[in-house]
Amino acid sequence: MMHEIGISQVDELYRDIPEKYLLKKKLDLPEKGLSEFEVKKHVERLLSLNTTNSHMPMFLGAGCWPHHVPAVVEDIVRRSEFLTAYTPYQPEISQGMLQALFEYQSMICELTSMTVANCSMYDWASALGEAARMAARVKGRNEILVPKIIHPERASTVKVYTDPAGITVRQVNYETETGQLDLKDLKSKMSDRTAAVYIENPSYLGFVETQVEEISKVTHANNALLIAGVDPTSLGILRPPGEYGADIVIGEAQPLGNAMNYGGPLLGIMACRDDMTLIRQMPGRIIGLTTTLDKAEQGFCMTMQTREQHIRRERATSNICTNEALCAVASTVYMALLGPEGFRELGETVILKANYAMRLLSKITKVKAPIFKAAHFKEFTVNFDQAGLTVRDVNEKLMERGIQGGKDLSREFPELGQTALYCVTEVHSQEEIQKLAAALGAIVGGR
Amino acid sequence: MYRQASWNEPVIFSLGKAGRRGHSVPNAEPQIKETVGTADALLPKQMRRTDKIGLPELSEVEVNRHFLRLSEMNYGVDSGFYPLGSCTMKYNPKINEALASLPSLSMAHPYQDESTVQGILEFLFRLERWLSEITGTYEVCLQPAAGAHGELLGTLLMHACLKSNGECEKRTEVIVPDSAHGTNPASAAMAGFNVIVLPSGSDGCMDVEALKSAVSERTAGLMLTNPNTLGLFEKDIDEIAKIVHEAGGLLYYDGANLNPLLGKARPGDMGFDIVHINIHKTFSTPHGGGGPGAGPVGVTKDLAKFLPVPRVVFDGKKYTLDYERPHSIGKMKGFYGNTAVLLRAYAYILSMGYEGLKEAAEISVLNANYLMNKLRQIKGLTLPYDTEKPRKHECVLSAKRLKDETGVSALNIAKRLLDYGFHAPTIYFPLIVDEALMIEPTETFEKEEMDRFIETMRKIGEEAYTNPDVVLKAPSNTAVSRLDEVKASHPKTMTLSWRMHLAKQ
Numbered sequence: 046m047m048h049e050i051g052i053s054q055v056d057e058l059y060r061d062i063p064e065k066y067l068l069k070k071k072l073d074l075p076e077k078g079l080s081e082f083e084v085k086k087h088v089e090r091l092l093s094l095n096t097t098n099s100h101m102p103m104f105l106g107a108g109c110w111p112h113h114v115p116a117v118v119e120d121i122v123r124r125s126e127f128l129t130a131y132t133p134y135q136p137e138i139s140q141g142m143l144q145a146l147f148e149y150q151s152m153i154c155e156l157t158s159m160t161v162a163n164c165s166m167y168d169w170a171s172a173l174g175e176a177a178r179m180a181a182r183v184k185g186r187n188e189i190l191v192p193k194i195i196h197p198e199r200a201s202t203v204k205v206y207t208d209p210a211g212i213t214v215r216q217v218n219y220e221t222e223t224g225q226l227d228l229k230d231l232k233s234k235m236s237d238r239t240a241a242v243y244i245e246n247p248s249y250l251g252f253v254e255t256q257v258e259e260i261s262k263v264t265h266a267n268n269a270l271l272i273a274g275v276d277p278t279s280l281g282i283l284r285p286p287g288e289y290g291a292d293i294v295i296g297e298a299q300p301l302g303n304a305m306n307y308g309g310p311l312l313g314i315m316a317c318r319d320d321m322t323l324i325r326q327m328p329g330r331i332i333g334l335t336t337t338l339d340k341a342e343q344g345f346c347m348t349m350q351t352r353e354q355h356i357r358r359e360r361a362t363s364n365i366c367t368n369e370a371l372c373a374v375a376s377t378v379y380m381a382l383l384g385p386e387g388f389r390e391l392g393e394t395v396i397l398k399a400n401y402a403m404r405l406l407s408k409i410t411k412v413k414a415p416i417f418k419a420a421h422f423k424e425f426t427v428n429f430d431q432a433g434l435t436v437r438d439v440n441e442k443l444m445e446r447g448i449q450g451g452k453d454l455s456r457e458f459p460e461l462g463q464t465a466l467y468c469v470t471e472v473h474s475q476e477e478i479q480k481l482a483a484a485l486g487a488i489v490g491g492r
Numbered sequence: 493m494y495r496q497a498s499w500n501e502p503v504i505f506s507l508g509k510a511g512r513r514g515h516s517v518p519n520a521e522p523q524i525k526e527t528v529g530t531a532d533a534l535l536p537k538q539m540r541r542t543d544k545i546g547l548p549e550l551s552e553v554e555v556n557r558h559f560l561r562l563s564e565m566n567y568g569v570d571s572g573f574y575p576l577g578s579c580t581m582k583y584n585p586k587i588n589e590a591l592a593s594l595p596s597l598s599m600a601h602p603y604q605d606e607s608t609v610q611g612i613l614e615f616l617f618r619l620e621r622w623l624s625e626i627t628g629t630y631e632v633c634l635q636p637a638a639g640a641h642g643e644l645l646g647t648l649l650m651h652a653c654l655k656s657n658g659e660c661e662k663r664t665e666v667i668v669p670d671s672a673h674g675t676n677p678a679s680a681a682m683a684g685f686n687v688i689v690l691p692s693g694s695d696g697c698m699d700v701e702a703l704k705s706a707v708s709e710r711t712a713g714l715m716l717t718n719p720n721t722l723g724l725f726e727k728d729i730d731e732i733a734k735i736v737h738e739a740g741g742l743l744y745y746d747g748a749n750l751n752p753l754l755g756k757a758r759p760g761d762m763g764f765d766i767v768h769i770n771i772h773k774t775f776s777t778p779h780g781g782g783g784p785g786a787g788p789v790g791v792t793k794d795l796a797k798f799l800p801v802p803r804v805v806f807d808g809k810k811y812t813l814d815y816e817r818p819h820s821i822g823k824m825k826g827f828y829g830n831t832a833v834l835l836r837a838y839a840y841i842l843s844m845g846y847e848g849l850k851e852a853a854e855i856s857v858l859n860a861n862y863l864m865n866k867l868r869q870i871k872g873l874t875l876p877y878d879t880e881k882p883r884k885h886e887c888v889l890s891a892k893r894l895k896d897e898t899g900v901s902a903l904n905i906a907k908r909l910l911d912y913g914f915h916a917p918t919i920y921f922p923l924i925v926d927e928a929l930m931i932e933p934t935e936t937f938e939k940e941e942m943d944r945f946i947e948t949m950r951k952i953g954e955e956a957y958t959n960p961d962v963v964l965k966a967p968s969n970t971a972v973s974r975l976d977e978v979k980a981s982h983p984k985t986m987t988l989s990w991r992m993h994l995a996k997q
Contacts, residue, residue: 046862046939055854058861058882059756061725066757071846073625078845081587088839092596094611097604105601108826115515117552121559122780123589129568130781131579134918136977137970138496138910141566142781145559148504151990155546160995161988165783167637170826178682201822209651209684246539255536282531284539307612308602308827310637310784319992321983330782334503334987335980337973342500344972348980348988354640354678355921359687364678367638367772371780374559381504381555382514385545390517393531397520400528420535444605452603475521 102477103449104402106424106468107249108169108196109308110300112278113472118302118378122371132330132366136346143345146370147332149377156280156380156388157294158287159316163329165368166313169274169297170199173243174206175328175363176293176315180241180270181212182326182362188213188238192226196249197457199274212240224252224417228259235267241293245274246283250454250466251399251424252417253283261290277301277314278395278470279422281388293317300470302379303372312372325352328363391471395423398478399469405482406467411489416464423470427451430462432489439465442488448481494913497564498971504558505990508550515552546991565971566781567915573941575863577886577918577930578673578721580751580773582852585843588777588836597835602827606812612831613811617804619838620788626849627750627767628760629790633799634829639748640675642768642787643715645800645824647683649766649791650713650742652798652821663712663740669698671722671922676715676746685712692924696722696877700731707739713766717746718759721922721930722876723860723883733763742766742795747787750774751934752857752884755850765792771830775837786833800824855935856885859942863887863933866946870953872897876925886932890925900956900963902927907974908955908966912948 047053059067079087097103103111122128126141133139133146146164153162166172177189189207191200193216204214215234218227226244235242242264246254254260264271273286275296286294298312299305317323324331333348354361383391403425406414411432415425429439440450451465458464469478532540550558568574574581592598600609616634623632636642647666654660666680667688677687690706693699697720707714714736718726726732736743745764751774753759759767771777772785779785791799801820802813813828844852864887868875872894875887891902906916906929918930933942955963967973979985987993 046858050858050861050865055858058854058857058884061727061881062757063727063730066729066762068755068757068761072755074622074846074849075842076846078843078848081843084587084839084842085591087842088591088615088835089594089596091611091615092591092594094614095596095600096608097596097599097601099595099599103601103604105603107603109602111599111601113518117514117556119593121556121563124560124563125570126563126566126568127781128589128778129570129584130566131574131576131581131779131915132782134576135906135910135916136975137907137967137972138567138915139565139781140971141562141564144501144503144565145562146782148990150988151503151505152547154989154991160991167641168825170823171637171641196826198823198826202825205648205822205824209648209682211684253535253539255539258538280541281545282535282541284541304598304832305601306598306830306832307600307609309825309830310832311826319995324988331988333980334993335976335985338976339973340976342972343503344975346975346977346980348977348986350981354674356674357678358674359677359681361674361678361681364640364644364675364682365638366640366675367779367785368783369637370782370784371778372784374781377504378555378559380547381550381558382552383517384508384513384547384549386513386549387515387517388545388547389541390519394517394520396531396534397524397528400534401520401524404527420539440605444607449601449604449608471518475524 101447101449102473102481104451104467104469104481105449107452107466108297109305110468110470111305111472112300112470114302114304115379115382117382118375121378122375127371127374133347140345143332145374145377147334147345149373150332152377152380153314153316156277156285157275157316158285159294160319161324162316163327163331165370165373166315166329167369168311168313169295170202172295172313172315173199173203173274176272176295177203177207177212177241178210179326179328180272180293181210183322184240184270186238186240187211188215189241189243190215190217190231190234190239191243192217192219192245194219194224194248194250223419224248224250225254225256225419226260228256232263235263239267239269241270241272243272243274247276247279247422250426251421252419253422257289265290278391282392282396292323298376301376303375310369310372312369312376326362329365329368394471398473399423399425402469402478405478406485409486409489412485416461424466424468426464427467428462428464434489435463436465439488443484446484448484494911494969496970499561499565501558501561503990505548507558508548508554510549512549512551514550514555572913573937573945574915575917575931575933576915577932578748580932580934582776582934583936584776584778585840588839591839592832592835597832610811613804615835615838617806617811619834622841623769623788624790626754627769627790628758629767630793631796631799632788632790634788634834635800635824636787636789637825637830638783638785639768639770639787640679641824642789643675643679644682645789646744646766646768647679647685648821649795649798651683653742653795654712663710665710666712667706667714671720671924672715672717673721673746673748680715696724697726698728698732700728703732703735707735707741711739711741713742713744715744715746717749719749719752719884722888723886724878724881725884729762737763748773749885752853754853755846756853765795771833771837776840777833777836784830784833786830852935859933859935860885860887863931863942867949870950872953872956886930888922888925889929891927891929894956895927898956898960900960902929904963904966905929905952908952908963909948910967911969914945914948
């Protein structure tokens, strides 16, 4: 090959790089590559330093949740035609991925009762950032109202995303008794600057927001958009946001067939109503159903690309291109496997188990679970103030007993005292929940 | 001739039968049901779902078959040559897949006690160091989920830096060359900057004189891809860096084209202040048909304090996550990044080592120049801009003459390549080349496969002059023939979900 292009060594092809930039020293990396066996041994040894869900019961959720991933899902996403493909720029040779993503969009619409969905965002937090920007563009306004009870990482991300667009994020208080949005505060903060109101169901702290009709009414009366954030595992039993007037729905679809992977990759949901003013402002790729030019067959391709960066450049609705396509395929397989009945059962199992855990824990003297009087789905708060213990202490002692306790909320919500966020799903057995309750009882009782 | 599977597979909503199930979810134990009652009773009435979700009802066998058939109507790097320019479609080693699916990673929760995830934190920490070393930057942040996400972080860092210098109001412009990836202007705009587009010089490189007149006290920075999207190394990088820095701006490196520089040269040494890396391009992680990827960002010492939280730190004994960074811009997304993708990159660097990475870079450049040299000899194809200079990892050819003489366009060539079992190059990009074919072979395809590609390109060229119809009507060997993309985007016929499809019936 070198002979054909008239060189005698490869470095001649680097002759146009100024000499002083050509590296003379070796980089400080492992000098020589390892054999496959050595790599395997190295990585396995390193990862064996971890203790995970398969070794000890963990009660963590907060935006990344333990759920069973069916074997079929894992098998399909390992198909190398999916795994090793790039973005489906050439639709005729990429129908498999395009159809799977169209089905993903369609299933997300069914779950949320919306009409249009894109084929993924990075995660819930960045989807919120994009949804806020989208609402501001649609309404030509520059304020977003979000609940005070929101995941701090989501709160930080939405600020990072909206700040440069001159959008202000304002927090709406909650009722101390119930955690529900303080409607009075909402109304007082609503103005002709409000582009959107954001609510979550279930909320970050696991309770169900029940005033959805009222919030939707107030929002729309003010000509603002309602953005709803969801955990889709709840939608087999919980009312979908499309039914209470949400204009944009976002959320996290990791629990639908994707492992936790220490928090990434995740899978951001974004859906909206069938309204061209919304669709035109939507970020991300959208797959559409069409026909062949000869109209003989049905097929799929990317649509509405004039919204996107490779065409619209600095006037694009977002810069997103690479997204979480393969995670979306995993979710599609998961949703297809479960079907409507599976989703109802999943929702029922999760709410029953979580409420069972809540009851066992609330029976422990000096432990309050949950702190809000409200319905809870799969996560709930546990407070240790009366026991005079910090969440940190409690979790350390749980760890000694081989249990990973809930997420410490004491820094992000100091007003809630020593409170932790616990998560229970279908992967937690009754025995594990009882073990947790017994361990907490012993810890609080000073044993 | 290639034949792709063509199953005419129905949309999944028209498969199955009421009452079928593909997966059983565990039930709550009987004692739990006794204790807490029914799920219905646990939800206020107005918040219960009353309708049956409109999902299909299928058996496990049907689901598996449906998606297997779909996969057969898709084409990946494992299927064959994939010379998609700027996308670095190299082979994705299988061992990395096996390692990324280990339960000791996949089952780990991001909020686990740090003492229980030392293995993960250690590889993240080490990967950051390695990427710093490779790019010549001071500190690397692994949080961004994709290249564009890294670009957004990079432009937000520019913003943060200006804010801390009190120059936010004044410096509002980001300069990008007209050959830049679309994400560059889009990212700069998302971060609130005005985008100034700079025409490339007649040699395809940045026009230094034009840059001099474009910079001013309003300049926040310049975003540059080097080698650029023509595959040419920006020869005046020294002066470019000087001009931008003297004007008070920051220099941003788009890492889409980092592959040819691995172990050969480093953006940090050339004066770049912010560098993003496309893990799913340069570091061999599979692209999954559009993601997940990862887009780490490396920066200079001055900018490190603005990076997103948390940072992985090591005190010599244990690894921890540090959130105490008062100057941090905050979070780009939840948690720490696409960890499972990053593990594959870690394993890749271990497999390659410094010497292997350097060799990969060299072979990718050799392959691109070999292809360029052969393809430019094909009638109808020309090599735009400097015809003497070597390209780096990719080359861009123009099919303008072919189109003028035969009516066969770059798009038609791309579609005809599919018929012969090759993925198409990137087409119509960069925008500064008419009828552009942007070709990146990477280092992982053997000479024989490239020769087959060259031979096929020659054949298509011949077809264009002798039997253009066969090219104009392509593809005919793929799962479907040419699609009506206009219909797909027209508000009247647009069908973006099954729901919408049913409503339009």
